[in-house]
Amino acid sequence: MNLKTRYTTNELKLFENATGIIIEDREYTNEEMDKFGHKITEYIMSRSCKNEEINQLMSQYDSILDTLIKEK
Secondary structure, X not given: OEHHHHOOHHHHXXXXXXXXXXXXXXXXXXXXXXXXXXXXXXXXXXXXXXXXXXXXXXXXXXXXXXXXHXXX
């Protein structure tokens, strides 16, 4: 799947912030998308749950993770 064409500009910024990976205009393999999903999940889970930051991040990244899971 070509993630550059699938995500909005805001989603791409969130993606790059969580993974440190700049999305290129190319097709990504299922294995790469799995790795991206794991990186985003790790990013979210590494945040503090005391101030509900995890809940906010889960809400922000929900559509990104859904796409990674459903589109592969």
